[in-house]
Structures are given as structure tokens and as C-alpha cells.
Amino acid sequence: MTITDVVGGRRVEVVRGVADLDREVWNAVVRAAGGSVFHSWEWLAAFEEAPPGVFEPAHQLAYDGDRLVGVCPAYLVHHCPRLERIAETAGIDLGGPVLLAHSLAAFAGGPLALPEHLDALDALISGLADTAAALGAWAWGAVNLPAGRLVGRLIGAGYAAARLNTTYLLDTRHATVEDYWSTFRSKHRRELQRERRVLTQSGVRITESAPDADTHVRLVHGVVADHGASLDVLPEDFLRALHRHLAPHDRSLTAIDLSGDAIAVFAAYDFGSERSLWLAGLDVDRLDSFGPYRPMVATAVESAITAGVPLVNLGRGNPAPKRRVGAVAAPLYLALATTDRPRTALLHAALRRLERDGADHDDVGDGCC
Structure with a gap:
């Protein structure tokens, strides 16, 4: 020292x-x-x-x-x-x-x-x-x-x-989830309801839980590799260490299919006054697009409102769906x-x-x- x-x-x-x-x-x-x-x-x-x-x-x-x-x-x-x-x-x-x-x-x-x-x-x-x-x-x-x-x-x-x-921040200081959605145009609410309905009809449900470490690594690396990036930016040992050390703060979301398999994940953590959605992962062998993405974002926001978390950091990239739920760009x-x-x-x-x-x-x- x-x-x-x-x-x-x-x-x-x-x-x-x-x-x-x-x-x-x-x-x-x-x-x-x-x-x-x-x-x-x-x-x-x-x-x-x-x-x-x-x-x-x-x-x-x-x-x-x-x-x-x-x-x-x-x-x-x-x-x-x-x-x-x-x-x-x-x-x-x-x-x-x-x-x-x-x-x-x-x-x-x-x-x-x-x-x-x-x-x-x-x-x-x-x-x-x-x-x-x-x-x-x-x-x-x-x-x-x-x-x-x-x-x-x-x-x-x-x-x-x-x-x-640029990251995307969302003020979630609403009394209820209904108050939050009332600020949106009815067209946008209907679009999200339709996406959620399609997801449910396909047998996919979104749970407020973290997958096991093996599944977490597999899903995150699936997206990284699918984008042609090197896995050394998010090596397996690093992801496993974060999965273990951040467990007390974990508020992850997992999309699960009819067979009970995890097909998508948002790694999310609560600390202080912020919920941070850090990484997304996807089973790219079974899905050719991130269909659960927007319903998972909406679920994360609703969960934060219900828990009284005042700010959600939706992370970097994918600006369009984040703006659609009210997030503001923060350089x-x-x-x-x-x-x-x-x-x-x-x-x-x-x-x-x-x-x-x-x-x-x-x-x-x-x-x-």
C-alpha cells in the first residue's frame, strides 16, 4: 500500500x-x-x-x-x-x-x-x-x-x-406499472402486447431468475460469436467469476422454452439506486433472431418499478427498442x-x-x- x-x-x-x-x-x-x-x-x-x-x-x-x-x-x-x-x-x-x-x-x-x-x-x-x-x-x-x-x-x-x-437510462420512478405504460401511445402498448402474446403462444416464458453458470456462459458466448467478435473480450473465467461474485445483486431475466431450456438471458444487477442490464445472451443454434428481446426489456423495467428501483441502465447498443420503452441516451x-x-x-x-x-x-x- x-x-x-x-x-x-x-x-x-x-x-x-x-x-x-x-x-x-x-x-x-x-x-x-x-x-x-x-x-x-x-x-x-x-x-x-x-x-x-x-x-x-x-x-x-x-x-x-x-x-x-x-x-x-x-x-x-x-x-x-x-x-x-x-x-x-x-x-x-x-x-x-x-x-x-x-x-x-x-x-x-x-x-x-x-x-x-x-x-x-x-x-x-x-x-x-x-x-x-x-x-x-x-x-x-x-x-x-x-x-x-x-x-x-x-x-x-x-x-x-x-x-x-452510449448507454441508455430509464427513469422508473412510477407508482405502478400501469402508470408507466399510461405514458405511452396506445399503438406502442399494443405492439408490445402482441409480441408478448406471440412469445407465450410459442411456449416461451420469461422468469426473474439467473441461469446456472454453464448456461450463462453458453448463451452470452453465443451472441458474441454470432457477431463475429473474439471471445477474449468476455472470457469464460471472467463470466463465471462475475456470476459468482455478483450473485447477491443478481436480478437477471431468463427466457425458457416448453422443454425447460434457457434460450435467452439478460444479466442484470441491482446496486444502490440503479438496476444495470449488463449483458444479453441467446441460444443462436435454436433462434435466428432475438425474438424475446423487447418483451424481456419490458419485463426488466416492470420488475424495477415494482421493486422501487428508481433507475434502469439498459446498457449499450440496440438503441431503437430501448428508446421505445422510454430510455434516454447517455454518452x-x-x-x-x-x-x-x-x-x-x-x-x-x-x-x-x-x-x-x-x-x-x-x-x-x-x-x-
Whole structure:
């Protein structure tokens, strides 16, 4: 564990793995700061147990005295298929490891701080730069940042930034499911009812349950392979680790046919005030299209309303059916910095190209998330 003094009198500790983090204290800060499952201790534990690449943990913790007031998961990335694909799209040759906060597989990244200690964000950002220098990183930054003041703050500090992708958020603060559907045109309600009726008549039912790990891996890999993507972006061990570590937060949906076989899955997790639909999977050997997709999205939304979950993150890709249920596009940004001036210019040019040519490109296919 390394301790770094930063501006404003904040103390930032750099912790080299979840084994040195207090799960309850860390998660309490994430919840209070408005974070989701992607900042949770459980997500980091799964990531470190079976990483989809080669990563060294370097998590940042900001303290006010002895009280933890801000966190920033981070990894020194030596090999990551997603990052390398982004670098290729941006036309840049990474000259060494990158300290990234924190994972391209997640829907959210960067630092979080308690509402009454937002100045801790500056300490965490400064600490990230110090840690990058100490670890010999070629560059450092944050990925999947929501649009807002933090992105503006990083751009103002000289970071190169680009919109990397888009996720879709749905406000589910409705008294009842009927109140929610009453906001839609009757035509759209009839279309969904027809799709659900066709699904039921074909013998498929949607259950609020997670399949076993073997089935989960098979269905997710079915979609990945069907889109012509490499399975190394979502390796089997990583999916199994997430399936196990995130079990306490699991709110997955599974479509089951007449024989009792799972033919489709949405991996979904509740944490804090958000339900996140992270991955979709499909039995591509038996289905030539994702027929259950929209009824499963609607079921996930209805379930969240009934459970009192105020926000559903429907994930990346497939914008049309997500907009049809009322979701709003939320851009996600990548921000990178370096101390080398020629390299800084290179990063700015590369991220401009990325936003122009590669934004909203998902390594695992538009049907996966």
C-alpha cells in the first residue's frame, strides 16, 4: 500500500487489490456517491480473480482525516483486447501500459465522492496522475465517464477526451406499472402486447431468475460469436467469476422454452439506486433472431418499478427498442493524459479520430449489451 499526499490536504491511498479493501466501507461510499454495481467491491473482486487481459490493481482511496470519502477503481493495463481495439480504431500505437479507471467492460468508471466531499474528486484525479508516474504508465485516464462536470474538469486540465459509447437510462420512478405504460401511445402498448402474446403462444416464458453458470456462459458466448467478435473480450473465467461474485445483486431475466431450456438471458444487477442490464445472451443454434428481446426489456423495467428501483441502465447498443420503452441516451467518455507534450498532441488527435470514426462501436457486438 502506497500513501500519496495531494492538494487540499486530502490523503490518497493506493491499494493494490480488493484483498486490501474493506468491502462494506468501500460499498457504502459507492452507494452514497450514487455509484452502480460497476464500482462495487464484488465487481472488482471478479475482475481481479479472472481478468479479461493483464491488469495490475491500483485503486485510489481519498480520506478526510480517517474517513473514506472518495474512491476510484483503477488498473495498470498491460493487455486488454478492448483497449487495443480502441487504439487501433483511433490509429494510435500504445507505447506502454495505461493506468485506467477502470474497466472498458463496465458501464461506468472514474472517481466517486460523497456529495458533501466532492472536492475529493480532484484529489483522486491528482492521485491517479501520481500513481501513473510511480508505475511507469505510458498514459492514464478514465473510461465510461458520464457527461458532466467531471469530463469538463478533465478537458480543462488538458486531458484528451472523446465520446466512446452510449448507454441508455430509464427513469422508473412510477407508482405502478400501469402508470408507466399510461405514458405511452396506445399503438406502442399494443405492439408490445402482441409480441408478448406471440412469445407465450410459442411456449416461451420469461422468469426473474439467473441461469446456472454453464448456461450463462453458453448463451452470452453465443451472441458474441454470432457477431463475429473474439471471445477474449468476455472470457469464460471472467463470466463465471462475475456470476459468482455478483450473485447477491443478481436480478437477471431468463427466457425458457416448453422443454425447460434457457434460450435467452439478460444479466442484470441491482446496486444502490440503479438496476444495470449488463449483458444479453441467446441460444443462436435454436433462434435466428432475438425474438424475446423487447418483451424481456419490458419485463426488466416492470420488475424495477415494482421493486422501487428508481433507475434502469439498459446498457449499450440496440438503441431503437430501448428508446421505445422510454430510455434516454447517455454518452460515455474516455479521457486520457500524459506528461509528454508530443504524446499529448498524439492523444488529442487520436481521440478526435476515435469520436469521429469509432464512437458507439462495441467490441462484443450491438446485440450484447
